[in-house]
Amino acid sequence: MYGNGMTGAPASRISDFLVPKASFFRWLDSLRESFSVVGPVAEEDRTVFREIASADELHMEYASTMLSPGKVYLYSPREDLFRISFGKDLTIEEPPRSPVQRIIAGIHACDTHAVFYLDRTFLGAFRDPLYENRRSNTMLIALNCSAASRNCFCSSMGAGPFLKAEKGYDMLLTDLEDAYLVEIRTERCRVLFNADATQSADAEVFRRKEEKERSALRTFTKTINTDGLDRALRENPEHPVWGRTADERCLSCANCVMVCPTCFCHDVVDELSMDMKTVRRYREWDACQDARFAEVHGGNFRARRTARLRQFVTHKLDQTHQYGVFGTVGCGRCITWCPTGIDLTEMAKAIQTRKA
Amino acid sequence: MHPLKPAKAVLKNIRQETADVKTYTVQVDGAFSRELSPGQFNMVGYPGVGEAPISFSSLWEDGCIGHTVRSVGAVTAFIDKLAEGDELLLRGPYGKGWPMDIAKGRDLLLVAGGLGLAPLRPVIREVLQSRDSFGTVSLLCGARNEKNLLFTDEYEAWRKKISLFLTVDEAVTGEPWGHSVGLITGLLDRVKPDTAGTCAFVVGPEIMMRFVCRGLMLRGMQPADIFVSLERRMKCGVAQCGHCQHAGFFVCRDGPVFPYAQVTGLMDGML
Numbered sequence A: 001m002y003g004n005g006m007t008g009a010p011a012s013r014i015s016d017f018l019v020p021k022a023s024f025f026r027w028l029d030s031l032r033e034s035f036s037v038v039g040p041v042a043e044e045d046r047t048v049f050r051e052i053a054s055a056d057e058l059h060m061e062y063a064s065t066m067l068s069p070g071k072v073y074l075y076s077p078r079e080d081l082f083r084i085s086f087g088k089d090l091t092i093e094e095p096p097r098s099p100v101q102r103i104i105a106g107i108h109a110c111d112t113h114a115v116f117y118l119d120r121t122f123l124g125a126f127r128d129p130l131y132e133n134r135r136s137n138t139m140l141i142a143l144n145c146s147a148a149s150r151n152c153f154c155s156s157m158g159a160g161p162f163l164k165a166e167k168g169y170d171m172l173l174t175d176l177e178d179a180y181l182v183e184i185r186t187e188r189c190r191v192l193f194n195a196d197a198t199q200s201a202d203a204e205v206f207r208r209k210e211e212k213e214r215s216a217l218r219t220f221t222k223t224i225n226t227d228g229l230d231r232a233l234r235e236n237p238e239h240p241v242w243g244r245t246a247d248e249r250c251l252s253c254a255n256c257v258m259v260c261p262t263c264f265c266h267d268v269v270d271e272l273s274m275d276m277k278t279v280r281r282y283r284e285w286d287a288c289q290d291a292r293f294a295e296v297h298g299g300n301f302r303a304r305r306t307a308r309l310r311q312f313v314t315h316k317l318d319q320t321h322q323y324g325v326f327g328t329v330g331c332g333r334c335i336t337w338c339p340t341g342i343d344l345t346e347m348a349k350a351i352q353t354r355k356a
Numbered sequence B: 001m002h003p004l005k006p007a008k009a010v011l012k013n014i015r016q017e018t019a020d021v022k023t024y025t026v027q028v029d030g031a032f033s034r035e036l037s038p039g040q041f042n043m044v045g046y047p048g049v050g051e052a053p054i055s056f057s058s059l060w061e062d063g064c065i066g067h068t069v070r071s072v073g074a075v076t077a078f079i080d081k082l083a084e085g086d087e088l089l090l091r092g093p094y095g096k097g098w099p100m101d102i103a104k105g106r107d108l109l110l111v112a113g114g115l116g117l118a119p120l121r122p123v124i125r126e127v128l129q130s131r132d133s134f135g136t137v138s139l140l141c142g143a144r145n146e147k148n149l150l151f152t153d154e155y156e157a158w159r160k161k162i163s164l165f166l167t168v169d170e171a172v173t174g175e176p177w178g179h180s181v182g183l184i185t186g187l188l189d190r191v192k193p194d195t196a197g198t199c200a201f202v203v204g205p206e207i208m209m210r211f212v213c214r215g216l217m218l219r220g221m222q223p224a225d226i227f228v229s230l231e232r233r234m235k236c237g238v239a240q241c242g243h244c245q246h247a248g249f250f251v252c253r254d255g256p257v258f259p260y261a262q263v264t265g266l267m268d269g270m271l
């Protein structure tokens, strides 16, 4: 169900190649003429996704980024919905759709799954035209991970380290030292692909891919047991781990939500111009950890910090009836960026093992 | 069409119901949906002020829809200051309303606390219009005091076709009050639901719904025959902003009307 046709037709014929890295990057560079190419770039002590001026800037061996490229580039942190003008007649204008054609290169398996998750929110019964426009104007070049970071648990969630989905993105890369295995998933990507010195990928190449996957899987230190996980959480809303973690450690800073690649919540805000003639109605990321998020006249359904932390964690590890999948892809960002090191996998374990 | 783009509407008539509640009869731009059902809502607002979810208190009547609004905050206080002829923006209809199909052919028990009568009014209208499609229909209606009763001039017409029971938490006006005083749960014994054949629609503050639903269960009703309408903070109405999420449900899309069985015992809820 994910993808929603946003990536166009699947590739019309088998298109798996072994491509020397230098040749691959030359091809990627050539695309900068017609695309804004975004990829992982090392900046000071971390890697960020940003538009590149040359493929030389890319740091494809990155571990994890603070923000996922899908959330930033497809569902932007803040964007205008309407510009409304008063005057003789009130007019409501939609901002022009961005014509930018973009490539996101090097997006990890977990973050690709997170895009599929955002598709469920923004391309469901109601389709968000801004997201839809960017999703169809963006080619995703996914990259299988060679090694897990400290907080990764995507292998437990079926979202990595290697990407198993066959649609909803355009190309999949596997790092084979001096070359990439390039698996082309969409027709629009196949048409574009003209790197030189390519060889078609034979069984031996796929055997090396499997070996790579096995070695990547050996690097995981964090796991979660998803068997009956949603039920265990649902049946233990009053388990002491909720209150204890919330009271002793959670600051309600909302870092966990902001760095989460699947968190889709936002606020809608009206901003009146100084001359009071126009209103800019925009949306911006919001967080269930904010004390007023669930406030209504006469009450607040999550006034307690415990309730708010539990909402975040159960949205990731329970509430599977919402979209039929878990809300986490196992990227571990909420753990990495929590100032007090709150770890949802540990909370789940405490509940699963019935430990107080 | 952008799902969040509001339509223009003009206030044709404003009626003061109580000190802080008014009913607005609204004429909407042609593009607005013809298909509305009781229990659904609109996002109503004005640029610069914002939007708030407001139930239909009447569906299409003479080319207009109705909203009954209590002034409690930014958007609702703004609406409160508008005059007839003023413009307003709205979009909808959103959400799942009352299951009229399930109610047809059965006895129907309507229980409204406070402003909860507003989203039940289109149900009452439908019952009055096709009275033969329903069995016994009773409306239990509670308010803080006599001054907070809504739609009082319609009661007489309602009484001709359905049973109406009123209660107030306390009587304050000093005028003779020929009805009950006390919590709405006190009225449940007056109706004695035929437990197998009755379907109940309950709406009001969540804590009131909790006690009413439990009271109905104690009297033998099944959770599957009870429906409640939930209120949560809403910013989009289209299952995207996440504000209305309740244990994995989007109240704006999966509700606001839910079978009681689906929402009882959920975390962060009172049912």
Ligand SMILES: Cc1cc2nc3c(=O)[nH]c(=O)nc-3n(C[C@H](O)[C@H](O)[C@H](O)COP(=O)(O)OP(=O)(O)OC[C@H]3O[C@@H](n4cnc5c(N)ncnc54)[C@H](O)[C@@H]3O)c2cc1C
Binding pocket: A292, A293, A295, A296, A297, A298, A299, B041, B050, B051, B052, B053, B054, B055, B056, B067, B068, B069, B070, B071, B072, B073, B074, B075, B076, B077, B115, B118, B119, B230, B231, B232, B233, B234, B256
């Ligand atoms: C499905 C549905 C149907 C409804 N139907 C009706 C109806 O028919 N009639 C009716 O009168 N009401 C109805 N309501 C309730 C109505 O939507 C609220 O009263 C309304 O949203 C209040 O909006 P406001 O802008 O006036 O108030 P706000 O200014 O939003 O204030 C409302 C409350 O929210 C809190 N609040 C204020 N600002 C913020 C903020 N920035 N962040 C978080 N919390 C804040 C305040 O504590 C205040 O008590 C319905 C609600 C739902 C969900």
Ligand code: SF4
Binding pocket: A249, A250, A251, A252, A253, A254, A255, A256, A257, A289, A309, A334, A337, A338, A339, A340, A341, A342
């Ligand atoms: S990042 Fe950590 S401290 Fe901050 S809100 Fe999330 S769980 Fe609480």
Ligand code: FES
Binding pocket: B233, B234, B235, B236, B237, B238, B239, B240, B241, B242, B243, B244, B245, B250, B251, B252, B253
């Ligand atoms: S109101 Fe935005 S998700 Fe329901």
